[in-house]
Amino acid sequence: MHIKPFRIEQYFGKYEFSAKYLLSSSDAESRTIQELLELELSSQEKFLQHWCGYTESPGAPALREVISGIYQGIKAKDVLVVAAAEEAIFVLYHALVSPGDHVIVETPCYESALEVARSTGAQVSEWRRCYENGWAHDLAALEKLLQPNTKIIYINTPHNPTGLLMPAGTFQQVMKLAASRGIIVFCDEVYRELEHDPASRLPAACEIYERAVSLGSMSKTYGLPGLRLGWLVCKDAEILERCLEFRYYTTICNSAPSEFLTALALRHREVLIRRNREIVLRNMVLLEAFLRQRSNLFEWVKPNASTIGFMHYKPGRDVLSFCEDAVKNAGVLLLPGSVYDQPRHIRFGYGRKNMPEALAQFGAYLDAHS
Ligand SMILES: Cc1ncc(COP(=O)(O)O)c(C=O)c1O
DSSP: OOOOOOHHHHHHHHHTTTOSEEOSOOSOOOOOHHHHHTTSTTHHHHHHHOOOSOOOTTOOHHHHHHHHTTSSSOOGGGEEEESHHHHHHHHHHHHHOOTTOEEEEEESOOHHHHHHHHHTTOEEEEEEOOGGGTTOOOHHHHHHHOOTTEEEEEEESSOTTTOOOOOHHHHHHHHHHHHHHTOEEEEEOTTTTOBSSGGGOOOOHHHHOTTEEEEEESSSTTOOGGGOOEEEEOSOHHHHHHHHHHHTTTTSSOOHHHHHHHHHHHHTHHHHHHHHHHHHHHHHHHHHHHHHHTTTTEEOOOOOBSSEEEEEEOSOSOHHHHHHHHHHHHOEEOEEGGGGTOTTEEEEEOOSTTHHHHHHHHHHHHHHTO
16 A cells, blocks of 8 residues: 655644644644543543443444434444544545545545545545635536546535535535435535534535445544544445444454543533634634734635634745744744645634634734744
8 A cells, every 4th residue: 555645744743742832723622531521420430440341343332322413313323433533534445445446535635535545546536626716616527527436525524724614505416416326425524513603514414315424523623632533424334334344454443431531522512512612713703803914914715614724825935934934933833735735825723722822922923024
């Protein structure tokens, strides 16, 4: 298997744990284990008594039940719990795709969605979106990409890196197009439930199309990436079964303490979502003010979901050297769009409590270098 270096994770790996001000993180504010245990009476004792043997490979039954409750019309048997979204992406592509197949991936995207697909030996086409037309989805272009051997269409809503929801009509059209040819839709929904206006939430793909697989994670909306827990949800038992067969070769089963804490957190997910949405909305106001003051440098299509947004950097300067200078000289970590093959953009993150401090620091850096 050949796979390209994961540039997004490489960049974070270099700076995330040494930079003082994180201004590009995609995970919402986290919590301690103690704070999680405080969500439920007597859970501390239960956690300490929790058995640390192997767990059931599809996920603990009680956990699959709680996860199924996030969705309409989904049962516990439709859920496969894995070690976060990253394992899900690896497992799904390698379980379902081989050389001779064709995969379509919405881009720009979280890099593994594209590179893991390529690593299977399948032919991969990009369904490209661009800033110049407001990151619009070109359905005619998608239709043109379809081939008789197209096996999977990967989409991502809310979207990394733009923080935009796919318009509801477009979402329905993608499902319709896929359904008319029996193509699997792999829908990355790791930022779902963090729509800035909850009324704009889309249905989960798995709710509306039998051969759609929804991808969920504890990492983003719920702010618990350290649990390394995620899931695939699909009503088509054969699709899920093939993923399970493959995951016997990756992690076999999940971490028992993580399953306990995830089930606990999800039983109270409204508490987690409410706090994180409050942080996001407060930070968005600050970012809007920042943009008004710095309109000579930045502009964006305002995100309507998630913790991230993709700013167009107006000066023609290379964003990689700009971001590296900001982290080295001001301790402010931004993510250069070059890691998404978007060298005129910078990813901002606004899901953390201390974002105002990071933004102020970045502002001071810009003033000093103007
Ligand atoms: C769209 C998208 N999918 C998947 C992942 C992987 O998340 P996890 O931490 O659950 O592996 C990320 C992380 O940034 C992401 O943004």
